[in-house]
Amino acid sequence: AQSVTQLDSHVSVSEGTPVLLRCNYSSSYSPSLFWYVQHPNKGLQLLLKYTSAATLVKGINGFEAEFKKSETSFHLTKPSAHMSDAAEYFCVVSYNKLIFGAGTRLAVHP
Amino acid sequence: DAGVIQSPRHEVTEMGQEVTLRCKPISGHDYLFWYRQTMMRGLELLIYFNNNVPIDDSGMPEDRFSAKMPNASFSTLKIQPSEPRDSAVYFCASSFKPGDNYGYTFGSGTRLTVV
Numbered sequence: 077a078q079s080v081t082q083l084d085s086h087v088s089v090s091e092g093t094p095v096l097l098r099c100n101y102s103s104s105y106s107p108s109l110f111w112y113v114q115h116p117n118k119g120l121q122l123l124l125k126y127t128s129a130a131t132l133v134k135g136i137n138g139f140e141a142e143f144k145k146s147e148t149s150f151h152l153t154k155p156s157a158h159m160s161d162a163a164e165y166f167c168v169v170s171y172n173k174l175i176f177g178a179g180t181r182l183a184v185h186p
Numbered sequence: 187d188a189g190v191i192q193s194p195r196h197e198v199t200e201m202g203q204e205v206t207l208r209c210k211p212i213s214g215h216d217y218l219f220w221y222r223q224t225m226m227r228g229l230e231l232l233i234y235f236n237n238n239v240p241i242d243d244s245g246m247p248e249d250r251f252s253a254k255m256p257n258a259s260f261s262t263l264k265i266q267p268s269e270p271r272d273s274a275v276y277f278c279a280s281s282f283k284p285g286d287n288y289g290y291t292f293g294s295g296t297r298l299t300v301v
Contacts, residue, residue, distance in 0.1 A: 120292040
């Protein structure tokens with residue numbers, strides 16, 4: 077069975093500091109993994125995707141994620157947080173359909 | 187491309203009324219998905235279609251919910267009769283194919299409030 081676990085429901089950082097949003101997955105197959113972002117009262121936007129090519133995936137707005145098979149992890153990082161990064165982030169595994177994690181709400185303080 | 191288009195953006199209705207949500211997928215996408223988002227349950231897949239045919243409706247909560255895709259450019263999600271617990275944001279998404287190399291494109295959602 078496919079599933080994802082987002083290890084933190086809330087993360088709070090100061091502007092200019094690094095961001096780390098953690099995600100572990102469970103998949104019987106070589107997974108396709110995604111990160112989506114949802115800004116308040118907005119739809120879901122694809123940040124980046126892993127599809128068995130490079131293990132380090134770069135996405136939009138300076139985000140990147142590293143696929144680590146040995147740890148079954150796909151953590152999302154950004155070197156320097158910006159106020160506009162405040163949003164909810166979803167880790168997603170795909171097998172015929174997208175299976176969403178519970179989400180991590182990122183707060184960015186001045 | 188205008189993306190996935192959902193209507194209406196907001197819907198407020200009284201309990202017992204019929205509600206119809208609409209979705210226009212991206213042209214050429216073979217798959218269409220309906221998701222529901224609530225604070226309590228997060229994002230849930232309700233149903234998805236491939237080439238206009240329903241493939242998996244196991245997420246449809248009960249018989250009050252129905253979805254159709256009469257052609258490649260239009261889908262509806264209907265709730266009849268509606269109940270307050272149906273209040274949620276309903277998202278439609280489309281894709282060339284699920285999984286593999288493709289992410290999904292989501293619409294902006296319909297915020298449904300049943301009073």
